[in-house]
Amino acid sequence: MISLRSVSLLYPNGVRALDHVTLEIAKGEFVFLVGHSGTGKSSVLRLLYREIRPSSGEITVDGIRVDRLSSRRVPALRRHLGVVFQDFKLLPDKTVWENVAFAMQVTGAPTREILRQVPRALDLVGLSHRSRMYPDELSGGEQQRTAIARALVNNPKILLCDEPTGNLDPANTTEIVDLLLRINLKGTTVLVATHNQAVVDRMRRRVVRLENGKVTTDKERGYYYLGLGQGQVLSG
């Protein structure tokens, strides 16, 4: 479903964010991406939804060669992905409801469908009572849950989550992780970049650890700290 082959990324300012990263994620897998702050987790996700292009290497997402994708085709790619951005990226002049609906509207979904799916998504993240508020009227955690609802609403084949629980209390975190698990059980491939040790350790799913832009650990049913600092590379 997702495949990175020897992908390197050099930002224009000279920072080498990724260094020959190779990673295969099968359809229906649930993968945690962990690692220090600034080690390249968000960069991996950004490559997958083509916000940036790799300096070298091949990237395939759902059969699409993302590294070669022309700008015109990018919207089509993104419509098959659900993305929870680390900084939420909510539209400030749309309400919670509209922010979530917008992700459906751009796909050309019929209005009936929108009116059915949006409340469902808001309900899943526990935000039904906030649907008419604007993002800057929300608490940090509410904004984060809005971003999650928007990523879910299209029932995407692939869900990319960048630190989706950084602003959530433990109870909410558990709920959101359970939700991701349920979605994964329905067949969606889920990739979660996170620092939350408790979540990773409790879930016992595949864990990929990045260090300095390199994959250093890749383990089925792993723990957050497994292999940290040992530099061992296991191919998934």
Add this chain to the structure above:
Amino acid sequence: MISLRSVSLLYPNGVRALDHVTLEIAKGEFVFLVGHSGTGKSSVLRLLYREIRPSSGEITVDGIRVDRLSSRRVPALRRHLGVVFQDFKLLPDKTVWENVAFAMQVTGAPTREILRQVPRALDLVGLSHRSRMYPDELSGGEQQRTAIARALVNNPKILLCDEPTGNLDPANTTEIVDLLLRINLKGTTVLVATHNQAVVDRMRRRVVRLENGKVTTDKERGYYYLGLGQGQVLSG
């Protein structure tokens, strides 16, 4: 140092964020503010640095009646506070160095002092190597650490931190929390709103729990989950 007396806050959209909150924090204390997402933690902090005014109640910060403070006096108040915002609030067209230096420049600090303090602050949060980069070239955790460096650089009497470790890995989190502790030991009053159970439980400091805009627990040497859902109110 900080005192809220029966403070209520009703946002213009009708949300009752705080409901007769009374809280005293003495000089030199270290206090965790915990509670569910959307329960009013950020609102408390916002009241303290006068981004918003309470609907009723009295607020005193460092002897200043903040609820009555005229707009002209607000900058003077804020210069005595260090604030880590939940959404960082970095200036996008300034580098990391400049963002941190800016907080000193507005206080009219002499250039010599700025040139000495800024590198020190960046060093404390481990960002010296990123000082010439712009915020949108940073990872989420690096942005967060920039925000922390900016809050520290003026050696404020009071430090308000809103979810300061939400985007940090456990190692960085420990370092930052140790840093806050050191600063607290030098006499700075520190108030941290957080969801990070591990941090709260390891530190064993005073914990104030908010639920639905009310203080439900307030305990010296508390734990994150202490008193959760029992609705007991202990005055500090």
Add this chain to the structure above:
Amino acid sequence: MDWGRVRFFLGEVARGFTRNAVMQITAIGTVAMTLLLLGAFLFIRTTIADLGNGMLQQIEISVYLTPDATPHTIAALRASFHADPRISTVEFIPKAEGLKELRARTRGVIDTSLLTENPLPDKFRIRVRSPQLVPAVAGELRRLSGVDNVVYGQGVVERLLRLDTVLQRIGVAMIALFVIVATIIISNTTRLAVYARRREISIMQLVGATNLYVRMPFICEGLIDGVLGAAVAIILLVVVHATLWPRLLDALPFVQFNTAVVDVPVLVLQLFLVGGVIGTGAAWISVGRHLQT
């Protein structure tokens, strides 16, 4: 047709207006100001052009006859003038009348009672349909038999004609300048508006919106801004026209302003058109800059 989608789209456009009132007022104000200048300029130009045309239309050709011209020659000449399609009016002025006119023109300075004999010849006074024809017609008339001399203010007419074309060109140049200035100002305004919303645009794209999808609300806003700006300009022009123009005419009673020549519906249409095109075009160009992915 999914009406929900149409409503959503209209909602998008409406939101642009309600949430970003500053920007909308800015854009509308800019369009209005520019079109106000353009409209005022067009109006004045048309009026003045008509005034100049009227003056040129009054040019007359004096055809002086030889002293020995017989009534028969005169009748033949008159017939040939009437037959010429380029000539609009023909008037015969016998020498006696000519003397009266001369005296009137010199305000009684010439004491005609001193004249023993009328020194003037008979003449025809002729007007042609278009001032451009004057020199050519005069040249032909001079060659007719029985004609002694043809006078029409040689030099002056040519100069006036030249002035007219020069003024025409200045007018066109001024209008072009105005439109260019307006487009630059408005496209700058739109570019700023887009710049102010660059984050939103990038978010829309990250969520999967196509370029067209992102662009459409901006284009529509540009169109509406342009049209509303034109409307404001037209209202201001009408007000100015109703209040200031009569006073101006009053101040210049001896100039024959023919205000009716300004075709107001056409002017209104022109302004709406220019406003719409400028608004849409400027928006299209400006939003394009932020759509490179």
Add this chain to the structure above:
Amino acid sequence: MDWGRVRFFLGEVARGFTRNAVMQITAIGTVAMTLLLLGAFLFIRTTIADLGNGMLQQIEISVYLTPDATPHTIAALRASFHADPRISTVEFIPKAEGLKELRARTRGVIDTSLLTENPLPDKFRIRVRSPQLVPAVAGELRRLSGVDNVVYGQGVVERLLRLDTVLQRIGVAMIALFVIVATIIISNTTRLAVYARRREISIMQLVGATNLYVRMPFICEGLIDGVLGAAVAIILLVVVHATLWPRLLDALPFVQFNTAVVDVPVLVLQLFLVGGVIGTGAAWISVGRHLQT
């Protein structure tokens, strides 16, 4: 004086220019366009006003003498004309010369050989120092003994004078309109620029910056925008003046344009001043709106 702080401030302003090039180009372009129009207008107005003045200056008063005027009367009149400070030139035209002039003016149509006696009187041709004096002077001259009639194109002069004042007023009104339009457009532009940076402004305030502190870089940017815009406008005007103006003069050889009357340094200074004031004022007003805490 802490040079580091000055450098920081200048750095702030410079950053505004380098990082927000779009906005700066926009603002400068807008100022330039508006000032270009204003400058062109001022230039044309001054030139035309001078032209009109020159035409009025050429008005002459014809003082026709009674047929029985003796050389002594004529000398006395001439002396009194020379003594009058309002009168600039005096010319005596004896009847013989008057007839020659008349013949020249009527282009040989009047056959003067037919005249047995000269029907014209002697006359003085007089010019006064200011067109406004013409009616009054003419009225006085008419009452002098030995003067038969005084002719100066009655009516026409009065009308021309009236036209002159009307045009002056239109000119002032147009300039006012231009400046208002420019201020609106530029303050709109600045407001948009501030709107685009509203988040930054609020962050600066949250970090403890005073209103003045937040405002200063914007004000300076406004000032620089205004001055640079004026510079661009002046350069464009100079180019247009150097390339198009001679051609225009060429096309109108019979009009005595006196280009020298436009005091170029003053015009340049005016444009810089207007640009700077507009830029600063617009920025001041616009940034104020976002500083309410």
